[in-house]
Structure formats: structure tokens, C-alpha cells
Amino acid sequence: MTTLQQPATAERRPARPPGRGNRRSWTGWGFIGPFVAVFALVFLAPIVYSIYLSLFRDQLIGGNTFVGADNYTQALQDEQFWASLGRVSLFLAVQVPIMLGIALLIALALDSGRLYGRDFFRIAIFLPYAVPAVVATLMWGFMYGTRFGLVGDINEAFGVTLPDPLSTDLVLASIGNIVTWEFVGYNMLIFYAALRVIPHSLYEAAEIDGAGQIRVITAIKLPAIRGALVIATIFSIIGSFQLFNEPSILRPLARNAITTDYTPNFYTYSLSFNGQQHNYSAAVAIIMGLITMVIAYVVQLRGMRKGA
Amino acid sequence: MRRTTSRLLRGIALVSTIALGATACGSGDDGDSKKPVSSGDVKAALEKGGTIKVWAWEPTLKTVAADFEKKYPKVKVELVGERSGDKHYTALSNAISAKKGVPDVAQVEYFALGQYSLTKGLTDLAPFGADKLADKYTPGPWNAVSDGDAVYGLPMDSGPMALFYNKKVFDKYKVEVPTTWDEYVEAARKLHKADPKVYIANDAGDAGFTTSMLWQAGSRPYKVDGTKVKVDFADAGAKKYTDTWQKLVDEKLLAPINGWTDDWYKGLGDGSIATLATGAWMPANFVTGVPNAAGDWRAAPMPAWTAGDKASAENGGSSLALPELGENEELAYAFVEYANSGAGVQSRVKEGAFPATTAELESDAFRNTEFEYFGGQKANEIFADSAANVADDWSYLPFQQYANSIFNDTVGKAYVSDTKLTDGLKNWQDASVKYGKEQGFTVE
Numbered sequence: 001m002t003t004l005q006q007p008a009t010a011e012r013r014p015a016r017p018p019g020r021g022n023r024r025s026w027t028g029w030g031f032i033g034p035f036v037a038v039f040a041l042v043f044l045a046p047i048v049y050s051i052y053l054s055l056f057r058d059q060l061i062g063g064n065t066f067v068g069a070d071n072y073t074q075a076l077q078d079e080q081f082w083a084s085l086g087r088v089s090l091f092l093a094v095q096v097p098i099m100l101g102i103a104l105l106i107a108l109a110l111d112s113g114r115l116y117g118r119d120f121f122r123i124a125i126f127l128p129y130a131v132p133a134v135v136a137t138l139m140w141g142f143m144y145g146t147r148f149g150l151v152g153d154i155n156e157a158f159g160v161t162l163p164d165p166l167s168t169d170l171v172l173a174s175i176g177n178i179v180t181w182e183f184v185g186y187n188m189l190i191f192y193a194a195l196r197v198i199p200h201s202l203y204e205a206a207e208i209d210g211a212g213q214i215r216v217i218t219a220i221k222l223p224a225i226r227g228a229l230v231i232a233t234i235f236s237i238i239g240s241f242q243l244f245n246e247p248s249i250l251r252p253l254a255r256n257a258i259t260t261d262y263t264p265n266f267y268t269y270s271l272s273f274n275g276q277q278h279n280y281s282a283a284v285a286i287i288m289g290l291i292t293m294v295i296a297y298v299v300q301l302r303g304m305r306k307g308a
Numbered sequence: 309m310r311r312t313t314s315r316l317l318r319g320i321a322l323v324s325t326i327a328l329g330a331t332a333c334g335s336g337d338d339g340d341s342k343k344p345v346s347s348g349d350v351k352a353a354l355e356k357g358g359t360i361k362v363w364a365w366e367p368t369l370k371t372v373a374a375d376f377e378k379k380y381p382k383v384k385v386e387l388v389g390e391r392s393g394d395k396h397y398t399a400l401s402n403a404i405s406a407k408k409g410v411p412d413v414a415q416v417e418y419f420a421l422g423q424y425s426l427t428k429g430l431t432d433l434a435p436f437g438a439d440k441l442a443d444k445y446t447p448g449p450w451n452a453v454s455d456g457d458a459v460y461g462l463p464m465d466s467g468p469m470a471l472f473y474n475k476k477v478f479d480k481y482k483v484e485v486p487t488t489w490d491e492y493v494e495a496a497r498k499l500h501k502a503d504p505k506v507y508i509a510n511d512a513g514d515a516g517f518t519t520s521m522l523w524q525a526g527s528r529p530y531k532v533d534g535t536k537v538k539v540d541f542a543d544a545g546a547k548k549y550t551d552t553w554q555k556l557v558d559e560k561l562l563a564p565i566n567g568w569t570d571d572w573y574k575g576l577g578d579g580s581i582a583t584l585a586t587g588a589w590m591p592a593n594f595v596t597g598v599p600n601a602a603g604d605w606r607a608a609p610m611p612a613w614t615a616g617d618k619a620s621a622e623n624g625g626s627s628l629a630l631p632e633l634g635e636n637e638e639l640a641y642a643f644v645e646y647a648n649s650g651a652g653v654q655s656r657v658k659e660g661a662f663p664a665t666t667a668e669l670e671s672d673a674f675r676n677t678e679f680e681y682f683g684g685q686k687a688n689e690i691f692a693d694s695a696a697n698v699a700d701d702w703s704y705l706p707f708q709q710y711a712n713s714i715f716n717d718t719v720g721k722a723y724v725s726d727t728k729l730t731d732g733l734k735n736w737q738d739a740s741v742k743y744g745k746e747q748g749f750t751v752e
Binding site for chain 1: 394398401402405423426427512513535565566569570571574706707709710713714716717720721723724725743746747748749
């Protein structure tokens with residue numbers, strides 16, 4: 001064996017001069033090294049670690065064992081998981097169109113140039129986005145309160161009985177309201193920025209052709225910001241699937257309405273932190289991640305194809 | 309091109325492996341092996357001094373910690389008491405599984421001890437001499453902390469149940485204080501009719517309360533034999549409870565307020581919550597949490613399920629335990645012993661804690677203590693009698709903490725929808741069974 005290897009080393013030695021190329025490749029690493037290191041540490045490592053975790057099962061009795069894909073098959077048959085996914089899908093189907101619709105309407109209004117105090121409205125509508133989600137939810141939680149909150153005060157002052165926003169039937173809509181309040185401004189800004197870059201010559205041409213405002217919107221503005229619409233939709237889809245802050249902060253106020261498996265993220269959180277089922281939780285999280293990716297990708301493909 | 313890609317991939321794989329290793333290392337490595345300890349070690353440790361981290365929300369421990377520091381000037385006690393209940397256990401479990409930031413002493417309620425001792429999360433205190441303390445405590449709490457020869461914590465307090473009631477409210481509406489649960493329902497109707505703002509009690513679904521009520525009603529839903537577990541909420545006792553409680557729920561006679569919230573303290577203070585059936589550790593919390601209602605409240609024996617029946621139950625009550633991954637074991641044990649068996653007990657009793665030690669419970673001084681908060685009532689007589697009448701054989705699940713965390717997902721539905729309590733309990737049973745099976749228990 002050794003004798004066989006020797007010629008190989010001998011051969012490589014004379015080939016040293018081209019070794020310069022070797023050194024050059026290290027220089028390249030020097031440049032991308034910092035990126036790769038951070039990328040691996042904060043992006044790849046957690047994913048790899050989650051996948052690794054998801055292949056095991058740690059039981060109170062029996063300890064930690066390798067179970068292969070068992071967690072995944074279990075998750076795919078998990079009614080609680082599918083119910084929570086159904087809940088956020090409903091949320092997505094109802095809340096996202098409303099939110100984006102309002103945002104688009106405001107962006108168009110601001111862009112129309114016919115609004116008095118445009119800069120004030122732009123800032124005022126964007127402001128809720130600057131409020132941390134946790135604070136915003138707490139604030140809304142106080143308002144929703146039927147005993148000592150705003151709803152309670154209204155009931156008291158006017159002698160009416162408003163429906164309880166935190167009841168089982170209404171709590172999803174109440175969460176939707178909070179999320180809409182938070183993100184209308186953000187989406188509005190995306191749309192508004194996209195509207196601002198449309199060349200003015202197009203509007204002039206439209207005017208010459210005798211197009212009205214509605215016509216300008218449908219024929220120029222909307223097609224021009226399609227990219228922004230698609231992006232905002234994708235962000236909103238991801239946001240809906242990741243719904244967590246609002247239900248988890250409202251839960252102490254409505255324990256019976258907001259279950260520990262209310263949204264997929266909240267479910268993984270409960271599995272992990274209440275049930276100490278980190279492994280199963282990792283599997284559910286990965287499945288959820290894949291579903292989100294697929295749906296976001298489909299929307300992107302569709303959105304882009306229409307744009308073409 | 310292809311070579312660069314493969315090299316890049318290899319590079320990424322390498323770096324991520326290293327990164328992964330680094331992450332994993334953060335949680336590994338708890339080299340210190342346990343060796344038996346003698347009381348001499350404890351003494352030496354106390355002289356040497358140090359700092360112990362204590363996670364406990366029991367309010368009377370503040371004084372105990374101060375006294376302890378005074379007695380052993382070199383020891384510093386860091387008391388963290390902001391978290392209680394679920395949040396406390398989540399933090400504790402996380403610290404234990406992360407093997408980082410684990411406190412040296414933790415308050416663990418009796419219902420949760422099973423889970424922590426089963427997963428080897430707690431230090432056995434018998435080698436410290438805790439096994440010789442058995443006679444000092446009443447049997448209920450001692451059974452809860454000990455398992456065979458092992459002792460997983462020292463009982464801090466116990467929670468024989470009593471009915472606290474707002475005498476001012478009952479007097480105002482001329483309603484008799486109920487002695488049976490049927491009378492309780494009647495009283496609830498009368499009070500709520502007299503003033504729609506007044507509710508007989510608050511209950512928005514609380515696992516600890518419901519299990520204690522079942523306990524008193526004679527239900528024994530959990531049977532635990534090592535790793536064999538049985539869950540059954542369909543016995544006669546459970547039916548007694550659900551029949552009665554369903555009436556209160558259906559007629560909206562319970563204030564939908566969770567315990568330990570601002571609303572709750574407010575309700576206890578302003579008379580809108582008229583009674584509170586809970587453990588005898590409550591007075592200390594009344595004094596600190598509801599100071600404005602001093603003099604309004606009194607204690608009474610728990611209403612009976614059948615007139616004349618004296619059976620009582622425990623609600624809550626906790627121990628101080630040493631998480632296995634905590635440090636300064638000797639100091640930690642010294643503190644636990646001081647607080648729950650030594651001089652700390654008296655100072656805690658003085659502040660309204662309900663002891664688990666027989667000496668205190670039986671002493672005349674204890675029984676004759678007049679509670680200023682309860683208008684001078686000798687409430688301890690009621691509590692001590694309740695302690696003596698706690699029905700036995702009750703056990704919690706070895707994963708009660710998890711079961712309690714999903715109580716509102718299942719039974720909670722009965723408070724806010726058409727679901728009946730019985731169905732809610734059945735769902736809770738199914739979910740608990742499912743979890744038990746997943747965790748490797750043999751569940752029936």
C-alpha cells in the first residue's frame with residue numbers, strides 16, 4: 001500500500017507551481033467565508049438540527065429512540081394539526097383579501113393626489129406597524145374585554161350587550177381585526193412605493209386618450225404594481241400560516257376559546273413547551289414549513305405568469 | 309464550475325456541521341457526578357457560603373430567605389417569584405432540558421412532583437437525611453413527596469380545602485352560607501338574582517380546582533401503578549360533581565374569570581365573587597392580594613356532597629425540591645430544610661401559610677390563632693379539621709402538568725359552548741390517554 005502511494009505523492013510534488021491556483025481558491029473562501037459561516041450557523045444549522053430532532057422520539061418512559069419517519073406519518077394523520085391548518089387557511093382566505101384590499105384602496109387614494117393632508121394620512125396609517133405586535137395585541141385585548149375593557153364600558157354606558165369579541169365564535173375574527181390593523185399600513189406602503197415609480201408620461205398619455213381615473217387604475221396602475229401585489233400576497237400568506245403572537249397573547253383572556261392547538265405554530269409551541277414533545281413538534285414544524293413553501297411558490301408562479 | 313459547486317457544498321456542509329456541533333455543545337456536558345452527602349457537608353457548605361437560586365412564588369418565603377441570610381451571613385438567597393403555575397413549570401422544564409440556568413431550589417406543587425421525579429429531574433433528598441423527617445409531616449403531603457425510599461422534596465404547605473365566603477355579601481342579601489353543594493347552587497341563584505353583578509364563585513375552567521372537586525366528590529379518575537396508568541372520569545363521584553356544576557354553568561351563575569388575574573382580585577375585593585372554595589394556603593394571599601376586603605371574608609368547612617358528610621380534599625399545596633441540575637446542593641438542602649422543617653415554618657405560619665407539619669397543625673397556638681383578616685375568626689380550626697378529613701387514595705397523573713395544560717382545550721369548552729361538562733371530561737380523558745400512550749405508559 002505504502003509503495004503504491006509513494007509515486008502519487010511524488011507526482012504531486014512537481015506539480016506545485018500550479019498550486020498557486022490553490023491559494024487563489026482560499027482567497028475566494030476568505031471573501032465568502034463570513035457569509036457562509038453566518039448562513040450555516042443561523043440558517044442551515046437550525047434546519048438540519050430540526051430534521052435531526054424530528055427523527056427521534058423522547059418518551060417519559062423509554063427515553064430517546066430513533067424512530068425514522070414515524071413522527072411525520074403521525075403528524076400527517078394528526079387531526080389537531082389539520083384542524084389548526086384549516087383555521088389559519090380560513091383566516092388566510094378571509095383576512096388577507098380584506099387587508100390587502102384596504103391597503104390597496106388607501107395606496108390608490110394617497111397616490112391620486114386628491115387627498116388633503118396626504119403625508120399625515122400616510123404616516124398615521126403606517127403607524128400601527130411600528131407598534132410591536134405584542135403591545136398591539138395587549139392593547140386590543142384590553143379593548144375586547146367585556147368586563148373591564150372598552151366593550152364592557154360601552155355595554156355599561158349604553159345599556160347594550162355587544163357580542164363578546166373573545167368568545168369561541170368571534171375570536172378568530174377579532175384576531176383578524178388586530179392583524180389587519182397592524183399590517184394595512186405596511187402593505188399600503190409597499191403598494192404606494194410601487195405606484196410612485198410609474199412614469200408620469202403614462203398618465204399624460206392616458207389623459208390625452210381621454211381615460212378617466214377608474215380606467216387609469218385598471219389599465220395602468222394595477223398592472224404596473226402586479227409585482228408588488230404578488231409580493232404582498234406571499235408575505236401575507238406566510239404571515240397567516242405563522243400566526244402565533246396574537247393567539248398566544250390573547251389566550252390568558254380567552255383560555256377556553258383559544259385552544260393550545262389554535263394555529264399550527266401555537267400547536268408546535270404547546271407540543272414542545274407543555275408536552276415536552278420536542279421531536280414531534282419539530283416534525284410538525286417542518287411539515288408546516290414545507291406546506292407554506294409550496295403554497296407561497298405556487299402563488300408566486302401564478303402571479304408571475306399572469307404578469308408576463 | 310461543477311467542481312466549485314461541489315467544493316462549496318462540501319464547505320457548507322463542513323461549516324454547518326461545526327455550527328451544529330457548537331449548538332449541541334451548548335446543551336451537553338453536565339459532568340458532575342453525584343456523591344452521597346452527609347450533614348457535615350451541609351454544615352461546611354453553610355460556613356463556606358455561596359449563592360442559591362430559588363424559584364418559588366410562595367409569598368412567605370421572602371421573610372424566610374431574609375432570616376436564613378441573617379442566620380448564615382455568608383449565604384445569599386436569590387428568590388425569583390414572579391412566575392407561578394404553568395409559566396413556572398414551562399420555565400423549569402425548559403431550563404432542565406436545556407441543562408442551563410436550572411435553579412438550585414424550585415417550588416413544585418404536589419401534582420407536578422410525579423412528572424419531575426419520573427424524568428429524573430429532581431435530586432433524591434433521602435441521602436441528606438430527609439427520609440428521617442417523615443414523622444414531622446401529615447400523611448397526605450408526605451405521600452405526595454415520597455416514593456418508596458426516595459424523597460423528592462420537602463412539603464412546604466398543604467391545601468386542605470375550605471370555603472371562603474364574603475360574609476358582607478351573604479349578610480347583605482340575607483343568604484345562608486351553604487353547607488351542601490345543593491344549598492350552594494340555591495345560594496348562587498339567590499345571590500345572582502338579588503344583584504346580577506354578584507356571582508357565587510369564579511370559574512372559567514381550572515384544572516386544579518376541578519380535580520380537587522372531583523376528589524372531594526369521591527371520584528378517583530386517575531389510577532397510577534408505576535408506568536401503568538388508568539384515566540376514567542365516568543365514576544359515580546364524577547357524576548355527582550358534573551350534575552351539580554353543570555347547573556351553575558348552564559344558569560350562568562359562575563363569573564367567567566380566571567384565578568390570579570387582576571379581574572379576580574378585583575372581584576374578591578368588591579364582593580362580585582362571593583365564595584372561593586380553595587386550599588387553606590389562601591389566607592396569606594388574601595392579605596397581600598385583596599387588602600381592601602379585610603374583615604369581609606370568613607372561612608367555612610367545604611360544602612358536603614351529602615348532608616353530614618365531612619369528606620374534604622386537597623387543593624394545591626407545594627413542596628420545595630432540588631432540581632438535579634441545580635448547583636450548591638448542600639446549601640439548597642439547608643435552605644429547604646430551614647424553610648419547611650426548621651425555624652422557617654413558624655415564620656411562614658405567622659404570615660398565613662398553612663403548614664404540612666403535624667406539630668404546628670396540632671399546637672394550640674396554631675388552632676387558636678385569630679385571623680385579623682377574617683374578623684378575628686379562628687380559621688385554623690376549620691382548616692385543621694379539613695386536613696384530618698381529606699379523603700385518601702387520590703393520585704395525580706405522572707404527567708398531570710401536561711394534562712392540566714390541555715384542560716381548557718377540552719373541559720374548558722363546556723364553559724363557553726354547548727358542550728357538557730361530562731363530554732368535556734371525556735375529551736380530556738381521551739387526550740390524556742393519547743399523551744400517556746405516546747409517552748410510553750401503559751394506559752387503559
